[in-house]
Amino acid sequence: MSPSPHLTNLSAALMEKHLFLCIFLAFFLHFSTLSFVHAQVTNISTDKQALLALKARISHDPSNLLTSSWSTSSSVCHWMGITCGARHLRVTGLNISHFGLTATLPPQLGNLSFLSRLDINNNSFYGALPEEYAQLRRLKYLVLSRNSLSGELPASIFDNLPNLQLLYLRSNMFEGRIPSTISKCRSLQNLSLSFNNFTGAIPKEIGNLTQLRAIYLGYNKLQGEIPKELGNLAKLERLSLPNSYLTGTIPREIGNLTLIKYLYLYSNKLTGK
Known part of the structure; x- marks a missing residue:
């Protein structure tokens, strides 16, 4: 006796459901394995190798x-100048300021x-700022002041730093134009690029950084006029461009800065009232 059409359809449906579950489980196991491998690769050992790359460059x-x-025999979280997060046990802070170190910055x-804080203030670091630092999406504080860093600021470095609040590059030897891409750092509150060799105009895009409270661009080799767009910075308290x-003339829009406390414009070639 041949099976009824009802039983045939039921059997086909069960086989189709079983096949679907097998395919789903195969994909699930595949991507779970990939996620596990990725988690294994980007753990504290990744941070350790990056810091050892820095140590290897210190002369x-x-x-x-x-x-x-x-020391390779101790935990990275116990190293001097290193802070680790309590939740993920990953390196969140690197502060080796005032150590008198001489080195170049490794891309690693x-x-x-x-990492949310990178602070190497007041050392003798030299050479370029690696473009790879654009990968530090959690970075809030980048303090590289009082070193001998040189070259142009990579425009791409500001593409993926949405959390950056403080950028201090004062007293180095950076040159070239200030990248307009800095306007992508929408959380930026303090910008200090004084005492470098920057040239060209002040990017008008800085006027889009509405969280800015302080701008220090003095003692560079800038050209052109003060952008009127700086008048958009309603929270600005300090504007230092000596x-x-x-x-040119001081833009009338500067009068919109009702919270301004310090305005330094001396030793320029400004005209008018």
């Missing part, structure tokens, strides 16, 4: 601080994917 450590503290620091070869 002068007068106090022997990193040489003695940054761009792999510190949980000794920067600026020309």
